[in-house]
Amino acid sequence: MKRKRFIILILLIIFLGVVTSYYLHSKNEEKYNKILSSAEKFEKDGEFEKAEELYKDSLKLKNNKVVSSKLEDINKSKENLKKLEQVEPIVKENKFDYALGSLNAIVDNSTYVMDKVDGKKQEVIKLKSEYEELIKKQKQEEEDRKNREAEEQAKQNAQIKQNASVNNQKNNSATSNSAKTTSNNSKSKLNLNIPYYPPINKAYISWDKAVYIAVEDFLNKNPNLTQNDIAFYDEYGSTTTVDGSYWITICEASTKKDLSRYEIQPTCGGCVAKIRTP
Known part of the structure; x- marks a missing residue:
């Protein structure tokens, strides 16, 4: 009887251990x-x-x-x-x-x-x-x-170019006017004291007028010279036309060295027909 109780007790303890272990495992899980x-x-x-x-x-x-x-x-x-x-x-x-x-x-x-x-x-x-x-x-x-x-x-370059062109035109105009003024001044300053010789034809200019044209043209082309630096004479020693023209030679006043020879057309108010350099 005692042995039977002991076995039951052991089984109960084992059961409780298993239940407790399962419970703890479940909790941990x-x-x-x-x-x-x-x-x-x-x-x-x-x-x-x-x-x-x-x-x-x-x-x-x-x-x-x-x-x-x-x-x-x-x-x-x-x-x-x-x-x-x-x-x-x-x-x-x-x-x-x-x-x-x-x-x-x-x-x-x-x-x-x-x-x-x-x-x-x-x-x-x-x-x-x-x-x-x-x-x-x-x-x-x-x-x-x-x-x-x-x-x-x-645009600026074009404007500069246009302004330069306008200025050039103005300068050219001023130069032209200056040249005209100089020419007029030269004419007014010329005092050749040449006696008048009537032309052989009423349609011609006079010999003194031809000299005037030649001297004026020469001085305009040689502005470094004055009227006192030059002299002039008729190439053919005459005051009338030869072969339909006046022949005027310009020379140095001091040495009489020829500087330029002018052929002056006597008609239509007179003009320079040809210039020859010696």
Whole structure:
């Protein structure tokens, strides 16, 4: 009888041990699952520090290769987030292609990280497009500015050329007027004191008029000489026409060296027909 009671007691103790062990195991399993659930939620939301801490706590309850792999993924995700932050200074330097290359090199098992990477890619692509449009606009504005400057310079050059032409015309007119004035002054200053010899034909000018024309033309063409520097005589020793013309020779007053020979046409008021140099 005693032995039977002892056996029953042993069985009861074993049963209680099994029940207690099962209860404790269930409690630990429930706690473990809650820890994993919270860790996975933190990991999904990108709170990797909290997720990492919970995963490590779960390993204290149960060794799990999947959890160890998740810890490796979290470490990689944290590194990739740092790489993502390093892209920002590159973007600020307008190195968009280099930034996109860095982003394309990031591969992660975390949806949170990859969403961040994709969002950054879209941002960089948009900034690149805006920057290229800005550069294009600036180049166009610079080209337009240069074209306007070239047009303005062309207008100024045309105006300068026109002004120069007008000034040349004025100068030529002034020179012509000056020459006329000089000629008139020369005429008024000539005082040859030549006696008058009537022409052989009423349609002819007189010999003294022919001399006057020759001397005036010579002095106008030789402004360095004056009336006192020259003398004149009829080439044929006559005061009348020979072969239908007057022949006047201009010479130096001091040496009597011939300087120029004039053939003066006597008709139509008189004019220089030919000039010969000795």
